[in-house]
Amino acid sequence: xxxxxxxxxxxxxxxxxxxxxxxxxxxxxxxxxxxxxxxxxxxxxxxxxxxxxxxxxxxxxxxxxxxxxxxxxxxxxxxxxxxxxxxxxxxxxxxxxxxxxxxxxxxxxxxxxxxxxxxxxxxxxxxxxxxxxxxxxxxxxxxxxxxxxxxxxxxxxxxxxxxxxxxxxxxxxxxxxxxxxxxxxxxxxxxxxxxxxxxxxxxxxxxxxxxxxxx
Amino acid sequence: xxxxxxxxxxxxxxxxxxxxxxxxxxxxxxxxxxxxxxxxxxxxxxxxxxxxxxxxxxxxxxxxxxxxxxxxxxxxxxxxxxxxxxxxxxxxxxxxxxxxxxxxxxxxxxxxxxxxxxxxxxxxxxxxxxxxxxxxxxxxxxxxxxxxxxxxxxxxxxxxxxxxxxxxxxxxxxxxxxxxxxxxxxxxxxxxxxxxxxxxxxxxxxxxxxxxxxx
DNA sequence: CAATTTCCCGACCGATCGGTCGGTTTTGAT
DNA sequence: ATCAAAACCGACCGATCGGTCGGGAAATTG
Numbered sequence: 001x002x003x004x005x006x007x008x009x010x011x012x013x014x015x016x017x018x019x020x021x022x023x024x025x026x027x028x029x030x031x032x033x034x035x036x037x038x039x040x041x042x043x044x045x046x047x048x049x050x051x052x053x054x055x056x057x058x059x060x061x062x063x064x065x066x067x068x069x070x071x072x073x074x075x076x077x078x079x080x081x082x083x084x085x086x087x088x089x090x091x092x093x094x095x096x097x098x099x100x101x102x103x104x105x106x107x108x109x110x111x112x113x114x115x116x117x118x119x120x121x122x123x124x125x126x127x128x129x130x131x132x133x134x135x136x137x138x139x140x141x142x143x144x145x146x147x148x149x150x151x152x153x154x155x156x157x158x159x160x161x162x163x164x165x166x167x168x169x170x171x172x173x174x175x176x177x178x179x180x181x182x183x184x185x186x187x188x189x190x191x192x193x194x195x196x197x198x199x200x201x202x203x204x205x206x207x208x209x210x211x212x213x214x215x
Numbered sequence: 216x217x218x219x220x221x222x223x224x225x226x227x228x229x230x231x232x233x234x235x236x237x238x239x240x241x242x243x244x245x246x247x248x249x250x251x252x253x254x255x256x257x258x259x260x261x262x263x264x265x266x267x268x269x270x271x272x273x274x275x276x277x278x279x280x281x282x283x284x285x286x287x288x289x290x291x292x293x294x295x296x297x298x299x300x301x302x303x304x305x306x307x308x309x310x311x312x313x314x315x316x317x318x319x320x321x322x323x324x325x326x327x328x329x330x331x332x333x334x335x336x337x338x339x340x341x342x343x344x345x346x347x348x349x350x351x352x353x354x355x356x357x358x359x360x361x362x363x364x365x366x367x368x369x370x371x372x373x374x375x376x377x378x379x380x381x382x383x384x385x386x387x388x389x390x391x392x393x394x395x396x397x398x399x400x401x402x403x404x405x406x407x408x409x410x411x412x413x414x415x416x417x418x419x420x421x422x423x424x425x426x427x428x429x430x
Numbered sequence: 431c432a433a434t435t436t437c438c439c440g441a442c443c444g445a446t447c448g449g450t451c452g453g454t455t456t457t458g459a460t
Numbered sequence: 461a462t463c464a465a466a467a468c469c470g471a472c473c474g475a476t477c478g479g480t481c482g483g484g485a486a487a488t489t490g
Contacts, residue, residue: 173384
């Protein structure tokens with residue numbers, strides 16, 4: 001049984017190659033998001049995929065490893081944003097703006113996986129691992145917000161920790177309503193979210209650094 | 216079996232009155248929030264309450280009616296905020312600020328119930344009913360935001376519908392981290408949330424209407 | 431071709447699920 | 461003291477749960 005908790009066993013296709021683990025994972029995540037992980041049985045997964053339960057167990061060792069694979073993908077995308085923005089963007093204020101926008105972008109790009117991640121409750125080892133990873137992510141983000149606050153780029157009358165939770169709570173809430181049926185306003189979405197986070201509902205006051213295009 | 220789907224059968228206490236439905240509901244909601252509704256079995260509920268499964272069925276006709284009772288309470292609190300602010304507060308801008316702050320306040324005041332409400336996925340009739348009610352709530356809130364936008368109290372470069380989703384996504388995210396272990400900063404929390412929503416991370420610019428106390 | 435590996439299935443297992451049922455104990459009103 | 465309502469429990473039920481197992485069909489390698 002491949003893909004237990006290590007990367008896929010090299011793509012040397014031997015037997016009947018109709019489906020692969022990747023394809024199955026996509027279907028499973030969609031079902032998990034529709035009904036919730038706990039509420040989705042292996043039978044339902046099998047029906048949705050048009051295969052039998054046993055076939056799922058051929059690709060993934062257990063229901064929880066299926067979840068684990070999905071959570072890993074989501075966390076990879078989020079940490080990639082963090083690492084890249086820390087490496088590329090200089091200036092605490094602009095870095096924070098980019099972090100908000102890029103996180104929103106990653107969220108949309110990997111929507112089903114991140115949606116699943118954000119709903120995890122901690123009932124199983126995989127879920128607890130994911131919660132740990134999320135805490136680590138939040139910790140690093142909070143440090144960047146604190147940097148921006150120290151640099152005077154963020155108001156000082158609201159606790160940076162509270163502000164971090166609220167702003168990224170706003171960003172994460174995108175998973176609750178965003179659907180990909182729009183053509184391509186997703187690029188604009190990330191910038192609008194960052195703008196709303198930084199300048200608020202009332203709108204900008206001090207001139208925003210850089211860019212002033214139409215949205 | 217009382218409390219099926221109509222209000223409790225008049226409080227004329229007859230038999231052993233050690234526990235009542237209210238007490239049981241509180242325990243059930245706490246368990247639902249800990250493990251998720253779908254992941255919490257009636258046996259676990261019974262164990263947590265220190266009674267047997269059958270006793271739960273004596274108070275509530277089914278697992279879903281237990282959920283329904285909890286969701287009703289959450290929605291009552293939210294709609295009460297909406298009705299009161301619409302009735303009491305004049306001026307689209309100030310009304311919006313109050314709506315944000317009071318929603319955050321209600322969320323904290325009824326934390327377990329609202330938390331449960333916000334996690335409902337729509338797997339059962341009760342859940343679908345709650346989702347319908349939430350949609351109605353969101354619709355009415357969006358109308359108030361649109362009012363404020365029309366009155367020039369909200370920037371016009373972000374779609375009011377999008378802004379509504381994001382701002383209340385931020386407010387709702389409070390359920391994911393708030394714990395009542397603080398003494399009483401919850402009063403300040405609601406105002407800070409409203410301020411962050413309206414003036415953004417960068418801080419105020421145009422003078423905020425009313426109040427200017429320390430936070 | 432045969433051998434091997436992957437892919438896939440039907441049948442089955444113990445455990446647990448939500449829910450029912452019949453009966454006992456406690457309580458408040460009369 | 462009586463009695464009905466309310467609170468409560470233990471035993472039980474059909475269904476479904478996550479997971480196992482042995483084997484068959486398709487594709488690749490030699």
